[in-house]
Amino acid sequence: MPETLSPAARTPESTVPPQTFWSRVRSRVFRPWMVKFCAGYIALVCLIAIFVPFLATGKPYTCIIPAHHGVPMRREFPLFRDLTSVSWVLLVVAAALAAQTGYGILTRRLPPDLRRRRRRIWLAMVTVAAVIASVLIVTLHHNQLDATNYRSLAAHGEITHAVFAPIPWGYAAMEPLGKNLINKLPSQRHWLGTDGDGRDVLSRLLWSTRVAMGIGFISQFIALAIGVMVGAMTGYFSGIVDILFMRLVEIVESIPSFFLILTFVAIYGRHIFYIMVILGVTGWTGYARLLRAEFLHLRQLDYVTAAEAAGLPLWRVLFRHILPNGVTPVLVSASFGLAGAVTIESSLSYLGVGVRPPTPSWGEMLNAAGNPATVFHWWQALGPGMMLFITVLAFNIVGESFRDTLDPRNVNAG
Amino acid sequence: MTSYIIRRLLLMVPTLLGMTFMLFAIVRFAPGLREAGQANAVQGMMQSKQAQKQEQLLVAERLHLVDKNGHPISLPMQYVLWLKSTCEGHLGTSLEYPEPVLKLIEQRLPVTLTINLISMIVIYLVAVPGGLLAALYRDRLFDRGYGFISLALYSLPAIWVGSSLLGFFANPEFFNWFPAAGLHSTNTESMDFFQYIGDYFYHITLPIVCSTYAGFAFLSKQVRGSILENLGQDYIRTARAKGVKGSTVMVRHVFRNSLLTLITLTGMSLPGLLGGSVIVEQIFSINGMGRLAYTATLARDLPVIQTVALIGSVLTLLSYLAVDICYAMADPRVSYA
Numbered sequence: 001m002p003e004t005l006s007p008a009a010r011t012p013e014s015t016v017p018p019q020t021f022w023s024r025v026r027s028r029v030f031r032p033w034m035v036k037f038c039a040g041y042i043a044l045v046c047l048i049a050i051f052v053p054f055l056a057t058g059k060p061y062t063c064i065i066p067a068h069h070g071v072p073m074r075r076e077f078p079l080f081r082d083l084t085s086v087s088w089v090l091l092v093v094a095a096a097l098a099a100q101t102g103y104g105i106l107t108r109r110l111p112p113d114l115r116r117r118r119r120r121i122w123l124a125m126v127t128v129a130a131v132i133a134s135v136l137i138v139t140l141h142h143n144q145l146d147a148t149n150y151r152s153l154a155a156h157g158e159i160t161h162a163v164f165a166p167i168p169w170g171y172a173a174m175e176p177l178g179k180n181l182i183n184k185l186p187s188q189r190h191w192l193g194t195d196g197d198g199r200d201v202l203s204r205l206l207w208s209t210r211v212a213m214g215i216g217f218i219s220q221f222i223a224l225a226i227g228v229m230v231g232a233m234t235g236y237f238s239g240i241v242d243i244l245f246m247r248l249v250e251i252v253e254s255i256p257s258f259f260l261i262l263t264f265v266a267i268y269g270r271h272i273f274y275i276m277v278i279l280g281v282t283g284w285t286g287y288a289r290l291l292r293a294e295f296l297h298l299r300q301l302d303y304v305t306a307a308e309a310a311g312l313p314l315w316r317v318l319f320r321h322i323l324p325n326g327v328t329p330v331l332v333s334a335s336f337g338l339a340g341a342v343t344i345e346s347s348l349s350y351l352g353v354g355v356r357p358p359t360p361s362w363g364e365m366l367n368a369a370g371n372p373a374t375v376f377h378w379w380q381a382l383g384p385g386m387m388l389f390i391t392v393l394a395f396n397i398v399g400e401s402f403r404d405t406l407d408p409r410n411v412n413a414g
Numbered sequence: 415m416t417s418y419i420i421r422r423l424l425l426m427v428p429t430l431l432g433m434t435f436m437l438f439a440i441v442r443f444a445p446g447l448r449e450a451g452q453a454n455a456v457q458g459m460m461q462s463k464q465a466q467k468q469e470q471l472l473v474a475e476r477l478h479l480v481d482k483n484g485h486p487i488s489l490p491m492q493y494v495l496w497l498k499s500t501c502e503g504h505l506g507t508s509l510e511y512p513e514p515v516l517k518l519i520e521q522r523l524p525v526t527l528t529i530n531l532i533s534m535i536v537i538y539l540v541a542v543p544g545g546l547l548a549a550l551y552r553d554r555l556f557d558r559g560y561g562f563i564s565l566a567l568y569s570l571p572a573i574w575v576g577s578s579l580l581g582f583f584a585n586p587e588f589f590n591w592f593p594a595a596g597l598h599s600t601n602t603e604s605m606d607f608f609q610y611i612g613d614y615f616y617h618i619t620l621p622i623v624c625s626t627y628a629g630f631a632f633l634s635k636q637v638r639g640s641i642l643e644n645l646g647q648d649y650i651r652t653a654r655a656k657g658v659k660g661s662t663v664m665v666r667h668v669f670r671n672s673l674l675t676l677i678t679l680t681g682m683s684l685p686g687l688l689g690g691s692v693i694v695e696q697i698f699s700i701n702g703m704g705r706l707a708y709t710a711t712l713a714r715d716l717p718v719i720q721t722v723a724l725i726g727s728v729l730t731l732l733s734y735l736a737v738d739i740c741y742a743m744a745d746p747r748v749s750y751a
Binding site for chain 1: 424428429432433436437441486555565566568569570571572573574577578580581582585587588640685687692693707708711712714719722723726727728731
C-alpha cells in the first residue's frame with residue numbers, strides 16, 4: 001500500500017480538527033447497531049436502577065386527604081416521604097451526571113482547550129456539591145417505614161385524587177393471604193404474575209436492577225482501584241516490589257475464586273456492602289496483570305524519561321503520564337468483569353448466600369421460582385432469567401467490540 | 415531449561431507459603447470460630463454440659479487452637495502446627511461428618527472428574543472445529559454467526575438454564591424425559607454393564623448440557639485468534655510460494671502452530687476439572703466436589719474448607735508450571751535462558 005497520499009486526499013483532512021484517541025475508538029466501537037443497542041440497554045437498566053422508586057411502588061406520588069373530624073383537607077406526597085437515603089443519594093448522582101453532560105452540550109462550540117479547562121472546573125464543582133449533598137443525606141435523613149396500604153385507602157375513599165406509580169406494587173408488598181393470589185400467572189392486576197409470597201414479580205424484577213448494577217459497578221470500581229495501584233507499582237518499579245506483588249497476584253489467582261467468595265460470604269455475612277467488597281478484593285488480579293504489562297512497556301519511552309527529568313513527583317509520572325496511555329485494555333476487561341460480577345452476584349443469591357431478603361435479586365427470584373423438580377413456576381423464572389441474560393450479554397458485546405477495535409491484529413479491518 | 419525449572423520451583427515456595435497463610439487467616443479470623451465445636455447441634459442437646467465442653471475442647475485441639483492441656487496456642491504457632499500436620503498428610507477430620515477429609519474427597523472426586531472430563535471432551539469437539547472454521551471464513555456469515563451464538567451461550571446464566579432444564583424436562587407437569595436428581599437409578603445392581611452405562615448417561619445428560627454450553631465461546635475465540643495470527647506469518651507465505659498444497663499448509667503449518675495455544679488453554683483448565691461447579695452440582699443434586707465445598711462453607715466445616723481450597727490452589731500453581739514447561743518443550747522458538 002503506498003504510504004504517500006495525493007494532495008487531493010490530504011487537504012480535507014487538514015481542515016478537520018485532530019481527533020483524540022478516545023473519540024476515534026468510541027466512534028469505531030459503537031458503529032455496529034448491535035453495540036449501540038447494547039449500550040442503550042445498559043443505560044436503560046442504570047436509569048431503572050436509579051428511578052425505580054418512582055416506577056414500582058405502592059405509594060402514590062400525591063394524594064388528598066379529605067377533611068374529617070375538623071381537620072382541614074390537605075395534600076400529601078407519600079412517595080417522596082418514603083424515599084430511602086440510598087434512593088436520594090442515587091438521585092443526587094443522577095443529577096450530577098446530568099449536570100456534567102448538560103454542561104458539555106452547552107459548551108460544545110467553545111475552542112477545545114478552553115472547553116476542556118472549563119469542563120474540568122465544572123466537574124470539580126459538581127463533584128464537591130454531590131459529595132456534600134450525599135453526606136448530608138446520609139447523616140440527616142431517617143428512613144421511615146410507612147406501612148400504610150394506600151391502595152385500599154383509595155378504594156375506600158379515605159384518600160382522593162391519588163396518583164399511583166405505573167406499577168403500583170412495592171417489592172415487598174404482599175397480596176393478602178386469604179385472596180388466593182399467590183403463585184398466580186400474569187394477569188391484568190400483576191403483569192408478570194405473583195410469587196410464592198404474593199408479591200408482584202415485575203416490581204421485584206425492576207428493583208433487582210439496583211442490586212445487580214450496584215454490586216457490578218462498585219465491586220469492579222474497587223477491583224480497578226486495587227488493580228491499578230498494584231499494576232502501576234509492579235510495572236514501574238521492577239525488582240523486589242515486582243517479585244513481591246506478583247507473588248500476591250499469584251496467591252489470589254491460585255485460590256478458586258467462586259469458592260473463596262462463597263467462603264467469605266458464608267463466614268463474614270451477607271450484607272450487600274460485604275459482597276461488593278469481596279467481589280472487588282478477589283477480582284483485581286487480571287487488571288493488575290494487564291496494567292503491569294502496559295507499564296513495563298511504557299516506562300521505557302522517551303516521554304516518561306522527559307517527565308522524570310523535569311522533576312515531576314512520582315504519582316504525577318505514574319498516574320498522569322503513564323496511566324492514561326495504558327489504561328485502555330484494563331477498561332476493556334472491566335466490561336467483562338462487570339458481566340462476571342453480575343453473574344456471580346446472581347449465583348450467590350441463587351444459592352441463598354446473596355443479599356438478604358426481602359431485597360430482591362434476580363438470582364434469588366430464580367431460586368424462588370420453586371423447587372423445579374416438583375413445581376416450576378416458569379413465569380417467575382422467565383423475567384429474571386431474561387434480564388440476567390440480556391444484561392450480561394450486553395456488557396460482553398460492548399467489551400468484545402472494544403477489544404476487536406483495540407486489537408492491533410485488526411487494524412486494517414476497521 | 416533445567417535452571418528455568420529450578421527458578422520457577424523456587425519462586426513457588428513463597429507463593430505456596432503466602433497462600434497457605436491466607437487460607438489460614440481467612441478461616442482463623444472468621445467470627446464464631448470458637449463455637450465451631452457446637453457444629454453438631456442435635457448431638458449437643460443430647461449431651462450434658464460436661465460432655466459438651468469435652469467435645470468442644472477436642473475440636474479446638476484438632477484445629478490447633480489449644481494444646482493437650484487445654485491452654486490456648488498463639489496464632490503464629492497455630493499456623494506452624496497446621497502447616498506441619500498438613501505437610502505430613504494429616505488434613506484433619508470433618509466437623510460435619512465423622513470421617514477424615516481425605517476420605518470425603520476420595521468419595522466425591524470421581525463423580526466430579528467424570529462429569530468434567532465428558533464436558534471438556536464435548537467442548538473441545540465443538541469449539542476447536544468451530545474456531546478453525548471461523549478463522550477460515552473470517553468476517554463471513556459463519557464467523558459472525560458462530561461468534562455471536564457462542565457469546566450469547568457464554569452469557570446465558572447457568573442458574574437460569576439449569577433450573578429451566580430441570581423445570582421443563584424433568585418435571586411431570588411438562589416433559590418428564592430426564593431424571594431430576596442423582597447419577598444412578600435405584601436398581602443398578604440388576605443391570606448389566608451396558609445398561610449401567612446407558613443409565614449413567616441418561617442421568618448426566620442435563621448436567622452435561624448445563625456445564626458445556628458456556629465453554630464454547632472462550633476456546634473457539636482463542637483458536638480462531640491463534641489461527642489468524644499464524645495465517646499472517648511469513649513462513650506461511652513462504653510455504654505457499656514454494657508450492658505446498660493448501661491443505662498441507664493448513665494442517666502442517668497453521669494448525670500445528672496453533673496447537674501451542676491449545677496446550678496453554680488445556681493446562682490452565684486442568685485444575686478446574688477437579689473443582690466442580692457448585693451451581694450445576696447443587697441444581698442437579700450431584701454429590702461432587704462443588705457440593706462438598708458448598709455444604710462445608712455453609713456448615714463452617716473448617717477442615718473441609720481449608721483442604722478443598724488448598725488442593726485447588728496447589729493444583730493451579732502446579733498446572734501453571736506444567737504449562738510453561740510443556741510450552742518450552744513443544745515450541746523450539748521459546749527460550750528461557
